[in-house]
Amino acid sequence: MxxxxxxxxxxxxxxxxxxxxxxxxxxxxxxxxxxxxxxxxxxxxxxxxxxxxxxxxxxxxxxxxxxxxxxxxxxxxxxxxxxxxxxxxxxxxxxxxxxxxxxxxxxxxxxxxxxxxxxxxxxxxxxxxxxxxxxxxxxxxxxxxxxxxxxxxxGRMEFCSQLKHDIIDSPLPVPLFFDGLAIPEAGRFQLxxxxxxxxxxxxxxxxxxxxxxxxxxxxxxxDVLTWKEILSTIAAASGKTKLMLPAPAAVIKVVAGLLDRWPWFPITRDQIKMLLEGxxxxxxxxxxxxxxxxxxxxxxxxxxxxxx
Missing domain, CATH: 3.40.50.720 (NAD(P)-binding Rossmann-like Domain)
Structure with a gap:
């Protein structure tokens, strides 16, 4: 055809x-x-x-x-x-x-x-x-x-290589997003x-x-995996280990609201919202x-x- x-x-x-x-x-x-x-x-x-x-x-x-x-x-x-x-x-x-x-x-x-x-x-x-x-x-x-x-x-943008570049290769801890005050749910939304x-x-x-x-x-x-499991798998595939810490989505959204108009900021408010939906x-x-x-x-x- x-x-x-x-x-x-x-x-x-x-x-x-x-x-x-x-x-x-x-x-x-x-x-x-x-x-x-x-x-x-x-x-x-x-x-x-x-x-x-x-x-x-x-x-x-x-x-x-x-x-x-x-x-x-x-x-x-x-x-x-x-x-x-x-x-x-x-x-x-x-x-x-x-x-x-x-x-x-x-x-x-x-x-x-x-x-x-x-x-x-x-x-x-x-x-x-x-x-x-x-x-x-x-x-x-x-x-x-x-x-x-x-x-x-x-040579294109791809889910895992982008997360490796933005999160795993970063000197900062891995953010485990959570909604509201639900700290025990940090990084547990599924993809x-x-x-x-x-x-x-x-x-x-x-x-x-x-x-x-x-x-x-x-x-x-x-494979249905949590955000934490996905990032742990990406880190393992990259030969790295990373500290992971809870990150309140509300705070990240405020920061993104100020900075996501620039391409160098790694995530937008809407992307955070869709991630948390699973x-x-x-x-x-x-x-x-x-x-x-x-x-x-x-x-x-x-x-x-x-x-x-």
Whole structure:
């Protein structure tokens, strides 16, 4: 199949392109000017210069394709550079849907996120609106909702390498966030990290799985771990030990409110809020249907951190 990938130069996108090629597909990639060096195996892909705001470039990228995959997502906004949740996680999806209609691409796969909700943070709300937009069409859509994603970064931002850089490599103790006065609950909120290779495999297999049409798949890894356990695993994979101390979320949010407008500050208020909500789901049925045995989250799986 010829598959248009919107967001194919990012972390998940680089792994999806590898998987599509391994499965015999031909990726068509929308590539921003100056980003061509980020493309995986460019000689086997078709590249179209432009970005998601460029309708003509979108249509050129989709032309002749059997399916389109929309992967673009951000963790924090930079409005001065036009990088906002509204623009990239919702309006971009709308434009790609419109291009798919005009070009005649019926199959549409969307990467959303576990925990999206209509009344959540701007990140969650725009992901939710994107889901509603694709559900309102007559396209053959599939939605994926991954938890936090880990794996070889390929030089991009990735969950574990970012935590290693911001927290484990820092001289400061590891913060175990807690809400209110619940100190005994510090660092006990749970996440279920999912391997980027499993996410890529899910997208690729869904392309040819009739049962995936009209389905929304939660994608969480098989290990449900507390924040403390995740950071301990990252530290162990990095060959380090760290002091861990309770950190009141209310205080961190106040500090973030003052500083999270600058990229060097490692976390935003909304990210703290979403962390404390946890991020787990039941994915056994999804992985079984797609024929995937999900990878464990352990020090062995994080070997890439040793050279980070």
């Amino acid at each position: 010829k598959v248009s990938v919107i967001g194919g130069t990012g972390f998940v996108g680089s792994h999806l392109v590898e998987r599509l090629l391994a499965d015999g597909h031909v990726p068509h990639l929308l590539v921003r000017p100056g980003s061509g060096s980020k493309v995986v195996q460019p000689e086997q892909c078709r590249l179209f210069e432009g970005d998601v705001t460029d309708q003509a470039a979108l249509e050129a990228c989709l032309a002749g394709c059997d399916a389109v995959v929309y992967l673009i997502g951000i963790l924090r906004e930079h409005p001065d550079r036009g990088i906002t949740f509204e623009e990239l996680q919702f309006r971009g999806v709308e434009r790609t849907i419109a291009a798919a209609h005009r070009i005649g691409v019926q199959r549409f796969l969307l990467m959303s996120a576990n925990g999206v909700e209509a009344q959540g943070t701007p990140y969650q709300r725009t992901k939710h609106r994107a889901e509603e937009a694709i559900k309102a069409t007559e396209l053959d859509w599939t939605i994926f909702r991954p938890s936090v994603i880990f794996g070889e970064p390929h 279920a990290p999912v391997s980027v290779q499993d996410v890529a495999a899910a997208f690729s297999r869904a392309l040819t799985e009739p049962a995936a049409i009209g389905a929304t798949y939660p994608l969480c890894g098989p 991020n787990v789901c039941g994915s056994s049925a999804a992985f079984d249907q797609l024929g995937i045995v999900p990878q464990r989250f352990d020090a062995a799986a994080l070997g890439y951190l040793k050279s980070d």
